[in-house]
Amino acid sequence: MLSINFNPFPNLETERLLLRRVDASDVNEIFDLRSNSETMKYIPRPLVKTIEDALEHIDMIDNKIETNEGINWAITLKNDPKLIGIIGHYRIKPEHFRAEIGYMLLPEFNGKGIMPEAVKEAVRYGFEVMQLHSIEAIIDPENFGSEKVLQKSGFVKEAHLKENEFYNGRFLDTVIYSILNKI
Numbered sequence: 001m002l003s004i005n006f007n008p009f010p011n012l013e014t015e016r017l018l019l020r021r022v023d024a025s026d027v028n029e030i031f032d033l034r035s036n037s038e039t040m041k042y043i044p045r046p047l048v049k050t051i052e053d054a055l056e057h058i059d060m061i062d063n064k065i066e067t068n069e070g071i072n073w074a075i076t077l078k079n080d081p082k083l084i085g086i087i088g089h090y091r092i093k094p095e096h097f098r099a100e101i102g103y104m105l106l107p108e109f110n111g112k113g114i115m116p117e118a119v120k121e122a123v124r125y126g127f128e129v130m131q132l133h134s135i136e137a138i139i140d141p142e143n144f145g146s147e148k149v150l151q152k153s154g155f156v157k158e159a160h161l162k163e164n165e166f167y168n169g170r171f172l173d174t175v176i177y178s179i180l181n182k183i
Contacts, residue, residue: 019073044167097133
């Protein structure tokens, strides 16, 4: 079984991006992400309604890092520390050497290759540092943008599950993509 430890927190760097720890100074950007109906369109979670909700979300991220249950990074451009998105490993299953990757990006940064760059680095960290064997992404079948990011990043479609989640009075389909550690 894996032994995972996110302390000290691992900052990651790519050609254009710095992935750093989310902190309370990111509250306005977290609010912008999590309260935006377009950004949250394919994520079956309630919209945040207040700055306090956004701070609670940041506290939840911190708690998961401190307990080694999950990790989230703020996605920033190297020349600007402002959070433009988040990416992380969730639902880590140490006994199966598997985790779920998830990500969000402010809409004005879509289509610039930022998310594939961030996903590639988070996957590298998952395989090389966390020693994962596989990483999955669970998406809404209508989320073609996320599907494209995953395909660009080497993920393959594993399954299309019919009405396997219930949210907001409706049954929703999910699609699972994954990538295996070939190292």
